[in-house]
Amino acid sequence: MTEQGVTTDAAPPSPDVPLLRIEAVEKRFGGSVAVDGLSLDIKAGEFFALLGPSGCGKTTLLRMLAGFETPDRGRILLDGQDVALVLPHQRPVNMMFQNYALFPHLSVKANIAFGLKRAGLKRAEIKARIAEMLALVRLDGLAHRRPDQLSGGQQQRVALARALARRPKLLLLDEPLAALDKKLREATQRELIELQRRLGTTFVIVTHDQDEAMTVADRIGVMSAGRLEQVAAPRQLYEAPASRWVAEFVGDVNILDGRIAAQDAHRLTVATADAVTLSVAPPRQPVATDRAVSVAIRPEKIKLSRRGPSPDAAGALNRLDGVVSEVSYLGGLTSYTVKLDAGASLRASLANTARVEVDEFSRGQHVVAWFAPDDCVVLQR
Numbered sequence: 001m002t003e004q005g006v007t008t009d010a011a012p013p014s015p016d017v018p019l020l021r022i023e024a025v026e027k028r029f030g031g032s033v034a035v036d037g038l039s040l041d042i043k044a045g046e047f048f049a050l051l052g053p054s055g056c057g058k059t060t061l062l063r064m065l066a067g068f069e070t071p072d073r074g075r076i077l078l079d080g081q082d083v084a085l086v087l088p089h090q091r092p093v094n095m096m097f098q099n100y101a102l103f104p105h106l107s108v109k110a111n112i113a114f115g116l117k118r119a120g121l122k123r124a125e126i127k128a129r130i131a132e133m134l135a136l137v138r139l140d141g142l143a144h145r146r147p148d149q150l151s152g153g154q155q156q157r158v159a160l161a162r163a164l165a166r167r168p169k170l171l172l173l174d175e176p177l178a179a180l181d182k183k184l185r186e187a188t189q190r191e192l193i194e195l196q197r198r199l200g201t202t203f204v205i206v207t208h209d210q211d212e213a214m215t216v217a218d219r220i221g222v223m224s225a226g227r228l229e230q231v232a233a234p235r236q237l238y239e240a241p242a243s244r245w246v247a248e249f250v251g252d253v254n255i256l257d258g259r260i261a262a263q264d265a266h267r268l269t270v271a272t273a274d275a276v277t278l279s280v281a282p283p284r285q286p287v288a289t290d291r292a293v294s295v296a297i298r299p300e301k302i303k304l305s306r307r308g309p310s311p312d313a314a315g316a317l318n319r320l321d322g323v324v325s326e327v328s329y330l331g332g333l334t335s336y337t338v339k340l341d342a343g344a345s346l347r348a349s350l351a352n353t354a355r356v357e358v359d360e361f362s363r364g365q366h367v368v369a370w371f372a373p374d375d376c377v378v379l380q381r
Contacts, residue, residue, distance in 0.1 A: 035071075096172065253297070
């Protein structure tokens, strides 16, 4: 099928060529820069997440991909074709909005059929496509209901079915699960993953929910002030953040500032102002001695004990004495804040693997916090 402006049933792209290529795209609103020279490649069949705080430009970027905004500079290539000036309905792209944007006076069936009719499909094909979509999102039997007769989760599925009905090459999702409660949101995340894998359609989701991005996405692009701070798989993003900003934005983290006092091929020695001297794994990029750096340690990497590790235990190189100042029971884990004798505070998260009625450590208790050099990430910016 060919729609005006863009061919929608072209041959699949080469695996070496991205389905979507964003080249130095810039968008301004008056004197404010919303997207600042951003470049990004997204592969065919990928589930990609744009993650960032409010106002970072992620929704503006999504709207440019959909055709609702036009870049001031740069190019947007979809399957090799520049679509920056192509009208929204002429692109093989569909968008699912945060508020679902369902037509309240139309039935579920009519909502799904709306875009198909505008595309000029024949009645028999529309009927078959509606049945396919209802089965896909498990809404069989609800075809004649109106949106106000559906639950929030069912409305979300209708919006998803409508967005997928035209079989877009690229599906854009703008905070699609924000209105759902926690349990329904988690269940819908799993359904989205399964659906995307079954269809093989490229999904790009915008979210400020880190857990959501880490759950659904193959790769995540973290945005700040209109720029991409880092693009990586969830595990790499969490375990090897490219900057202090990314480390602090993604998940919980302890940051200790200091200077490199010594180094060899296997370890760096970092002298900190308020957590004594640390032995840490070297970063991938070489760093000069006496250079100011930050050391990031995730709370779950930190172990606590009353007497500290044995001298030959892994992690015994970094042993910090302190007092528990806060205890937060969170169900699956307990978060402890330890005020170190050297001045800094560290957060440690310990899994609650046993069914007990008291926390392992209590406020005011003296403890030893310890962690391995490989648990530390050295950040140079």
